[in-house]
Amino acid sequence: MGNRLSREANAEVTTLEQLARLADYSFMDNLNFDPDSDPDGIDHKPRQVFTGHYVPVRPTPIEAPEYVAHSKEFFSELGFADSLAESPDFMRMFSGDLSSVPKPMRKVGWACGYALSIYGTEYTQQCPFQTGNGYGDGRAISVLEAVIRGRRWEMQLKGGGRTPYCRGADGRAVLRSSVREFLAQEHMHALGVPTSRSLTLYVSKTEKVTRPWYSEGSHLRDPDRLVSEPVAISTRVAPSFIRVGQLELFSRRARKNEHPGAMEELEQLVLHLIDREYSDVIDQSLDTATKVVMLAREFRARLASLVASWIRVGYCQGNFNSDNCAAGGFTLDYGPFGFCEVFDPQYQPWTGGGHHFSFLNQPVAAERNFDMFCSALRPLLATHQRELAQLEEIQVGFSKVMQSEMEKMWAAKLGLDAFDAGLFSELMALMTKMPVDYTLFFRELSAVPDDIGPLKKSFYRRPGGMESAASQGLEKRWSEWLARWQSLVSAGGNKSSSRSREELARQMRLVNPKYSLREWLVVPAYRQAEQGNYAPLRELQDVMTQPYAEQSGEVENRYSRLKPPELFNVGGVSYYSCSS
Ligand SMILES: Nc1ncnc2c1ncn2[C@@H]1O[C@H](COP(=O)(O)OP(=O)(O)OP(=O)(O)O)[C@@H](O)[C@H]1O
Numbered sequence: 293m294g295n296r297l298s299r300e301a302n303a304e305v306t307t308l309e310q311l312a313r314l315a316d317y318s319f320m321d322n323l324n325f326d327p328d329s330d331p332d333g334i335d336h337k338p339r340q341v342f343t344g345h346y347v348p349v350r351p352t353p354i355e356a357p358e359y360v361a362h363s364k365e366f367f368s369e370l371g372f373a374d375s376l377a378e379s380p381d382f383m384r385m386f387s388g389d390l391s392s393v394p395k396p397m398r399k400v401g402w403a404c405g406y407a408l409s410i411y412g413t414e415y416t417q418q419c420p421f422q423t424g425n426g427y428g429d430g431r432a433i434s435v436l437e438a439v440i441r442g443r444r445w446e447m448q449l450k451g452g453g454r455t456p457y458c459r460g461a462d463g464r465a466v467l468r469s470s471v472r473e474f475l476a477q478e479h480m481h482a483l484g485v486p487t488s489r490s491l492t493l494y495v496s497k498t499e500k501v502t503r504p505w506y507s508e509g510s511h512l513r514d515p516d517r518l519v520s521e522p523v524a525i526s527t528r529v530a531p532s533f534i535r536v537g538q539l540e541l542f543s544r545r546a547r548k549n550e551h552p553g554a555m556e557e558l559e560q561l562v563l564h565l566i567d568r569e570y571s572d573v574i575d576q577s578l579d580t581a582t583k584v585v586m587l588a589r590e591f592r593a594r595l596a597s598l599v600a601s602w603i604r605v606g607y608c609q610g611n612f613n614s615d616n617c618a619a620g621g622f623t624l625d626y627g628p629f630g631f632c633e634v635f636d637p638q639y640q641p642w643t644g645g646g647h648h649f650s651f652l653n654q655p656v657a658a659e660r661n662f663d664m665f666c667s668a669l670r671p672l673l674a675t676h677q678r679e680l681a682q683l684e685e686i687q688v689g690f691s692k693v694m695q696s697e698m699e700k701m702w703a704a705k706l707g708l709d710a711f712d713a714g715l716f717s718e719l720m721a722l723m724t725k726m727p728v729d730y731t732l733f734f735r736e737l738s739a740v741p742d743d744i745g746p747l748k749k750s751f752y753r754r755p756g757g758m759e760s761a762a763s764q765g766l767e768k769r770w771s772e773w774l775a776r777w778q779s780l781v782s783a784g785g786n787k788s789s790s791r792s793r794e795e796l797a798r799q800m801r802l803v804n805p806k807y808s809l810r811e812w813l814v815v816p817a818y819r820q821a822e823q824g825n826y827a828p829l830r831e832l833q834d835v836m837t838q839p840y841a842e843q844s845g846e847v848e849n850r851y852s853r854l855k856p857p858e859l860f861n862v863g864g865v866s867y868y869s870c871s872s
């Protein structure tokens with residue numbers, strides 16, 4: 293409560309009117325809208341959109357909205373009073389009803405088209421028209437751009453109803469998937485991983501939709517029944533929501549000369565991206581060709597660092613298509629994601645995902661998206677030979693940059709100043725042979741144990757137990773590995789050899805979280821929320837927004853734990869389809 297009161301005292305925005313004064317719709321004003329669209333945005337029928345950067349869309353409010361949660365941390369960063377989240381007019385707006393927003397806020401939002409590439413292959417057949425012109429934000433609708441405390445933010449409803457890109461679907465998101473995204477975004481932010489942020493989450497007390505999902509305890513790969521679930525709207529916030537797939541859409545149009553303004557629209561979009569996401573590193577006065585090259589170099593750095601961070605915290609984006617790859621270099625679209633528990637290089641929580649988007653293959657998947665990003669920029673450099681060559685070089689260099697980010701990351705996780713290939717490959721071999729909890733292992737290691745005793749807390753028991761000869765052999769290898777690690781952290785591997793054990797532990801705890809958003813912790817939170825009990829969700833939110841802190845003994849016992857054996861291979865918990 294004390295916290296809340298001090299946050300309220302610092303708040304600059306306590307009413308929707310005050311927020312309205314910060315509104316700035318330059319996205320809508322500077323970019324092109326689809327000339328075939330209805331300016332009021334009330335035509336939600338699926339259709340092809342041939343030109344323009346966005347389609348004006350009025351969201352469809354959810355019936356009888358109820359407050360579920362808001363991000364206290366993000367509210368505080370924005371200077372929003374906590375009380376705003378439950379105030380009627382704010383709640384009305386962020387549950388999809390723009391009909392009475394105060395001026396200069398607008399009663400219409402916008403949705404964008406994008407293209408899709410999967411692992412570096414262009415797809416055009418994924419929309420009902422088989423052209424790609426009907427693919428884009430099918431249920432994501434931006435409702436506001438605002439400059440708040442000197443930073444510009446775009447606010448986007450997810451589940452705000454159909455848009456022309458809905459492809460015949462309902463435009464809704466269920467509470468289950470909205471809770472997952474809401475929690476995961478703020479958890480990732482707290483883990484120090486760039487991400488879209490969560491603002492609010494509201495559920496409908498009356499409106500439901502049907503989704504295929506798993507029967508309780510099902511071991512089937514695919515959902516085995518249709519479930520009626522409450523709909524929700526969560527609002528996510530980022531400097532922009534431009535995806536690699538969006539650049540691709542405009543680039544494909546320019547490449548194929550689909551309309552006279554195609555090249556110009558591509559350039560406008562790229563310049564907009566630079567303005568929103570890269571203005572701190574790319575000077576506005578430069579010419580486009582120079583900017584494009586700088587953009588590619590900077591995005592390469594951000595993307596490589598992002599994916600290394602994902603692996604650091606055990607995150608797998610199970611569907612890293614180009615349309616789920618934010619061009620600003622942050623995490624976007626928390627549907628098919630999961631946090632790795634039993635370490636498995638091929639961990640993939642999404643049943644539709646496949647090996648190419650699995651845990652340790654993410655650097656390669658990122659490279660494929662980066663290739664598509666570079667290809668999308670290329671038409672803008674058609675008459676600039678020098679810059680084209682630079683872009684080529686940047687593209688080819690991705691894997692090297694990625695590799696170096698990965699080595700830096702592994703070294704940090706292991707408390708080393710420099711990556712040690714031998715130590716690392718033996719660790720990977722051991723972690724693959726012995727089922728180990730990824731998060732618990734590195735956290736236990738961060739205590740700099742004298743022997744492998746404490747590390748065993750992160751081992752999942754195997755049939756035959758630790759007594760079997762094979763296990764004893766493995767234990768010996770673990771002990772040898774630990775001894776080698778100890779010698780490296782206390783001597784050769786570190787220039788700061790005098791660094792105390794406490795200092796080493798402290799540094800390691802800053803990169804190895806204690807808490808990760810394990811799916812079996814999320815399931816009861818959304819199940820209870822479906823019954824109108826939001827307390828478990830809010831508790832989980834509190835725990836997961838301080839993932840590096842030790843927290844209380846009680847929190848530790850409940851949340852920093854091996855996955856219970858009965859929850860292995862359970863549909864909706866260990867793996868899931870993306871019926872969100
Ligand atoms: N219920 C739905 N109604 C309309 N469109 C949908 C619906 N579910 C998904 N889509 C659209 O299908 C495409 C692929 O879905 P995916 O699961 O990647 O997206 P998502 O989770 O809705 O979105 P995002 O990438 O915006 O976080 C997206 O363009 C999305 O907008």
Ligand SMILES: [Mg+2]
Pocket residue numbers: 615616625
């Ligand atoms: Mg998506």
